[in-house]
Amino acid sequence: MAHDDVHPVSLACGDCPIRHRAVCARCESDELDELESIKYYRSFEAGQTVIWAGDKMDFVASVVTGIATLTQTLEDGRTQMVGLLLPSDFVGRPGRATAAYNVTATTDILMCCFRRKPFEEMMERTPHIAQRLLQMTLDELDAAREWMLLLGRKTAREKIASLLSIVARRDASIKLRNATGRTTFDLPLTREAMADYLGLTLETVSRQISALKRDGVIELEGKRHVTVPDMDRLLIEAGDDSDGGFLV
Amino acid sequence: MAHDDVHPVSLACGDCPIRHRAVCARCESDELDELESIKYYRSFEAGQTVIWAGDKMDFVASVVTGIATLTQTLEDGRTQMVGLLLPSDFVGRPGRATAAYNVTATTDILMCCFRRKPFEEMMERTPHIAQRLLQMTLDELDAAREWMLLLGRKTAREKIASLLSIVARRDASIKLRNATGRTTFDLPLTREAMADYLGLTLETVSRQISALKRDGVIELEGKRHVTVPDMDRLLIEAGDDSDGGFLV
DNA sequence: AACAGAATTTGACTCAAATCAAGTGGCACA
């Protein structure tokens, strides 16, 4: 069992590309075996719905690769994204039988699922799983609250700049950063998904991206590939001097 | 040790008016003794700041009586409320030394505090505390996400109706409901605090409350005492057919 | 290379909420 390549935040384990630190850190083989026995993989194509709000959900899961979103809707169709699930993020709630949100794959994704009941039983017996989940949930709560500030008080331009800096920041942690200080990445979301995330319309998203481009804050190749010549400038546009470390 | 009057959601314990179910449910006296030894009370007057974002915070706490708020601000002063703390709600984060938000008393409050370091150590040894905190944090996350939908997609009128129905609902659980189906309660927030919660200006809050009054959705005595003749009507105005059970 | 369909951009116009600016009303305190 390779313990070197433990992923910092996942609950996945065993031969997952991503490992379960909570288990590995104090590894006991029977725990690993048990997690193995209740684990299975599911993959979804871009655009597919993983689960609808209100549906029965008899598993909890960890995103292995790809990007998924959590959304809520009002009856008249207005929709708001309430979470962006990146590799290693956790979905589902121990102790709850039905999904609270729509979960949709925005890229092709692979999820590592654990059958809920046995997972819950295991959590009862294995304290550090609950402790690890608590840390992860508190982080998500912080991210949600940061997002509330964005939704309630930022202008459209600030919202776009915030989203770009979040994507840039998390991409930068994976890709190499150019020596010139320029940052470059691909947007993993359509304009509509961005709008749903930011509480805007897709037209406004498009206009503000155009405006940021016109003003030299970003450069675009095609519709999705973005390069940021000066990250500090973008962070100023985002409106918060904070390190922008939320939501990742 | 009276176990009958256990409060459903608190971590407070011992001779607190509110008891700690996570402990009491599987009560062991040494745990109770230990919680007692790291516990102390603090009270604040309406309007006082409990702690500023960024300040050192060497305790976690549970609200015993009164109402407090969590807020975030942008440099230019725009502020967004990100949490409303009602009796039994938990503040602070195990493992974090500084406050992430401003905590302000909006009414006189009494808080039951636990010194953070010993609390964390106790949490390590007492699994059901972490499990209980996990449940509470997941509930808060759900409430935050419900609020994101409100901030991102609801109209001013819907926002006001949503806030009123939340306050009504949680007040109704304490006070008796009038046999005629009329619900009555006091607003625990100023117009400005409501605005900060809803991502509006205080003028818009005032106008929308006037409009709801004009349309007979609510009645007002003075500025703060509200009666709702028909709760279903208010829920329809709030825009979601859901039971509105969030945030309480 | 041409086409179909989707994603995106852009334009003209509207409208909900913000802003700016007086008000009013209630309450504490002299």
Place this chain on the structure above:
DNA sequence: TGTGCCACTTGATTTGAGTCAAATTCTGTT
């Protein structure tokens, strides 16, 4: 009984983002 303050209301006006309606660009397919 006044007076000053604060919370709140209301009005006039502006404005940022939404809506509706074409274009345009991109993608994959035949």
